[in-house]
Amino acid sequence: MRNSDYYIPAIALGIAFAAKLPAFRRDPRDPLVRSVLFLLLTGAVCFFLAAPPTVAAVNEITGIPNVSAPLVYCVMCAFSCACLVLIVNWRGGPGDRVRRDSRRWITVYGTAVVALPVLFALGEAPVERLRDLDTYYANTPFIREMIVTYLVAHIASAAVTTMMCLRWARAVAHWLRLGLIVLVVGLALNLVFGLCKLTAVVLRWTGRDGDALSTSVAPPVAAAAGLVIAAGFLLPLLGSRFTGLRRSWQTYTRLGALSRCLRATPGAHAPLPRIPWWAPAGLRLTVRETVIHDELLRLQPYLDDRVRRRAHAAALTGGARGRRAHTVGVAAMVVAAATARDLGRPPADDEHAQEGARALTAALGPGRDRLVRLSRALESPVVAAVRPHPAARTAPGAAPGPLSAPNAKAGTR
Incomplete structure (x- = not known):
């Protein structure tokens, strides 16, 4: 997999994050907006940190072989948690229940985030692996548990969020529905990524070679998932703006006949305001x-x-x-x-x-x-x-x- 396949999704998610920032400035206390921003930010950071050049740089800077692994896995767990918290806020309901469910998911995934570096410290991973750490250390004590922890957390989040978004897409319409359908595709690809990784690890446990699932199949699927998820979040925002722009131009055009009728005689009216060509x-x-x-x-x-x-x-x-x-x-x-x-x-x-x-x-x-x-x-x-x-x-x-x-x-x- 090319390095750009990591960095391009990171840039796409970063663009989606920047597009959502104005909503946060308008209402920084909105938990839904905060959840979306945190999801996009962690997704972008995860792709950036998972790129082999970044992995090598972090390992070299810290002087600890494979220390990038728990770092990337922690960010992935944070991303998974953000997906679940976002669904909880999207689903709505009584404020107490929403806060309780959000805290529950944060506690579960917060525990995983704490456990990952602890398991890494307890295990031994002296040989640096930039692309195949999951399968290379699939049978190593504690490293094995670290890998399973992040994969199970990731798969559970991807499965729940996919089903919830699909259910919600049936209840809304227009650009929001289209965005949710695209988001469902991205989350489903995220689920496929986790299943490919876990399958390769399980095959290692049974003595068989399924490394290609982890090193050749899963990374492109993850890259596609990142791009599709970014598109899913951007579509409702850009779509509503496009609709507003189209309606403005349509109304402007339809009012042309009345405007020309009222100003049919040249020189008999006050001059029109000067509008620059780039005016919206x-x-x-x-x-x-x-x-x-x-x-x-x-x-x-x-x-x-x-x-x-x-x-x-x-x-x-x-x-x-x-x-x-x-x-x-x-x-x-x-x-x-x-x-x-x-x-x-x-x-x-x-x-x-x-x-x-x-x-x-x-x-x-x-x-x-x-x-x-x-x-x-x-x-x-x-x-x-x-x-x-x-x-x-x-x-x-x-x-x-x-x-x-x-x-x-x-x-x-």
């Missing part, structure tokens, strides 16, 4: 939304509720129902008002303007969804009937559209 979609959307609301506010004196009522009736006649017909009516009123203002016509009567403003306010409401519906309603044929011919915008006093207040008498007071 959320900022662009906020600016566009603000500009639209400002333009609608300036447009209020030209709003005419009679146009809205006639457009609403026309929409109902054309097959639109309920909210759609109401939105089409408001959109027609906005287009007629923008046209009147751009062509220099006088504002509407105060009574009709006030009624139109109230109708517009009711149609918008909180949030962006209604603003998007208003923008999309501009595509309606009823609204198109309000728009003047493009040449009319350059001809002051041009005839208004068929639904504008001066041209239609139905519904006037």
Whole structure:
């Protein structure tokens, strides 16, 4: 196995750890966040310490052959414990039970972490083994017990966390479910790694040679597990951000028709805020939304509720129902008002303007969804009937559209 097969998963888990740090800064007392961070950190450190160059360096620095073994095994037990504590916090329940179960697992694996260096000190491992220590010392007293201790602890944790994550994945949806499914694959590979190692050791006990399981099969499986686990933790985070980015761009695009309608006459409006090309979609959307609301506010004196009522009736006649017909009516009123203002016509009567403003306010409401519906309603044929011919915008006093207040008498007071 190449050295990069150790260091690449370490880097991947380190990236996932860094991506989760902002959540810890927001709420450092959240046990779930702490468990995830500790899991990612121990996983990254474990891969780094298990790489043969790192093993050789630690042995040389300390002057103790194979001292890297208990160090790596202790970190692996800490990783296994973090997986179980994470599942306990994910599962939730009464706070006392969560804390009790977490302390129980920490106690069990803490005992293993203490036992590993003690067993190493009691045993003898004078020949440095960078890649096959598990099988080479499989029959050595105390070293054998040290190896079995870490493998059993690792396999138990991998089995429990795999089953629990699989069960939880069935109860959630979207990116979290996808992340959990990927995480299940990574934890299952982690389980395969432990079983390969333990099988090779047991074969040694029976006098047979299964070293290839430990030296050739298990390390690549562990590397794949590290990469998949990192992806499992990153997917919900990156997926939610991608979804938010996609929705921001989608909403920004859908509001384009309304923005262009309200600012159709060049030079007649305040200049748009300057936005750098690298600005995020959320900022662009906020600016566009603000500009639209400002333009609608300036447009209020030209709003005419009679146009809205006639457009609403026309929409109902054309097959639109309920909210759609109401939105089409408001959109027609906005287009007629923008046209009147751009062509220099006088504002509407105060009574009709006030009624139109109230109708517009009711149609918008909180949030962006209604603003998007208003923008999309501009595509309606009823609204198109309000728009003047493009040449009319350059001809002051041009005839208004068929639904504008001066041209239609139905519904006037």
